[in-house]
Amino acid sequence: MADPWQKAYDFAVEVAREAGEEIRKAGECEMKVQTKSSTVDLVTKTDERVEKIIIRALKGEFGDGAFIGEESVANGQPCVLSDKPTWIIDPVDGTTNFVHGFPFVAVSIAFAVNKELEFGVVYSCLEDKMYKARKGKGAFCNDEPIQVSDVEEIKKSIIISEHGTDRRKEVVTKIFSTMQKILCIPVHGLRGSGTAATNMCLVATGAVEAFFEIGIHCWDIAAGAVIVQEAGGVLMDVDGGPFDLMSRRMVSANNKKIADRIIKEIEAFDVTRDDAPVQKKE
Numbered sequence: 001m002a003d004p005w006q007k008a009y010d011f012a013v014e015v016a017r018e019a020g021e022e023i024r025k026a027g028e029c030e031m032k033v034q035t036k037s038s039t040v041d042l043v044t045k046t047d048e049r050v051e052k053i054i055i056r057a058l059k060g061e062f063g064d065g066a067f068i069g070e071e072s073v074a075n076g077q078p079c080v081l082s083d084k085p086t087w088i089i090d091p092v093d094g095t096t097n098f099v100h101g102f103p104f105v106a107v108s109i110a111f112a113v114n115k116e117l118e119f120g121v122v123y124s125c126l127e128d129k130m131y132k133a134r135k136g137k138g139a140f141c142n143d144e145p146i147q148v149s150d151v152e153e154i155k156k157s158i159i160i161s162e163h164g165t166d167r168r169k170e171v172v173t174k175i176f177s178t179m180q181k182i183l184c185i186p187v188h189g190l191r192g193s194g195t196a197a198t199n200m201c202l203v204a205t206g207a208v209e210a211f212f213e214i215g216i217h218c219w220d221i222a223a224g225a226v227i228v229q230e231a232g233g234v235l236m237d238v239d240g241g242p243f244d245l246m247s248r249r250m251v252s253a254n255n256k257k258i259a260d261r262i263i264k265e266i267e268a269f270d271v272t273r274d275d276a277p278v279q280k281k282e
C-alpha cells in the first residue's frame with residue numbers, strides 16, 4: 001500500500017479537533033482538581049474524560065491497537081513502545097494552564113510504527129491552531145506550511161525552557177542555573193507556554209529557536225517531535241546524543257548549531273525513563 005497511514009492521520013486531526021472542543025467547553029465550567037505524582041502535578045476529570053473520548057474514537061475506527069495515553073498510564077497501563085502501530089496521546093497538555101485559565105492548552109496525538117513516529121497532531125485548542133505533520137510530508141498550522149527560524153546565532157535567539165513539576169531543591173537549582181547561563185549568553189529572551197506540545201510547535205513555526213526540557217513524558221512531545229522535524233528542525237538528547245522518545249530528556253531546535261550551544265549549558269539531573277519497569281511493591 002502506497003500510503004498506509006493517511007486515513008489514520010486525517011482521522012487523528014478530526015479527533016483532536018473534537019477533543020479540543022470538549023476542553024474548551026469544560027474550561028467554562030467549574031472543575032475539580034486532583035493531584036498525581038505531587039501536589040503540583042495536576043489532573044482534572046476533563047483529562048480523563050477526553051482521553052477516553054479519543055481512545056474510544058480511535059478504537060471505533062481502527063479497532064483495538066496499542067495505546068500510550070497519559071491518564072491510562074497514570075491508572076496503571078503499561079508505557080512501553082513496541083514495534084506495533086501505537087497511538088501516543090496527551091488529552092490535555094498544559095493541565096496547570098487549563099486549571100488556571102492560562103490560555104495555552106493542547107491536545108497531542110502521535111502515531112508510531114516500528115518505534116518510529118509516523119505523524120503528529122497538536123491542537124492548541126484555545127487559540128484554535130491545528131498543527132500537524134506526517135513523516136516526509138511537511139508540517140502545517142491550520143493547513144499553512146510552517147518552517148523553523150533560520151537564526152544561527154544564539155545571541156539572536158529566543159529559547160523556551162519550563163520548570164517542570166519536580167520541586168526538589170537540587171533539581172530546581174539545576175533548572176534555574178541552566179536558565180541563568182542561557183539567559184546570560186546572552187539570548188534575546190527566555191519563554192515558556194506551559195505546554196510542551198505547544199512549545200514544540202513554537203519551534204516549528206520559527207517563533208522561538210529552541211525548546212528543551214528534562215522530565216517531560218513521551219505523550220507531551222511525541223506529536224511535537226514530528227512537527228519540529230518536518231518543519232526543518234532537529235531533536236537531540238540533552239547530552240548531545242540522539243533523541244530518545246522514552247528518555248524524558250529533549251532538546252528541539254531550529255538547527256544543530258543552536259541545539260549544540262544550548263546543550264553546553266544544560267545541567268542534567270536524573271529522571272526515570274517512561275519505559276522503566278514498574279517497581280513491584282514489597
Ligand SMILES: O=P(O)(O)OC(CO)CO
Pocket residue numbers: 070090092093094095096194195196197215216217220
Ligand atoms: O499538562 P501535562 O500534560 O501534565 O504536561 C506538562 C508537562 O508534563 C506540560 O507539557
Ligand SMILES: [Mg+2]
Pocket residue numbers: 070090092093094196219220
Ligand atoms: Mg502533557
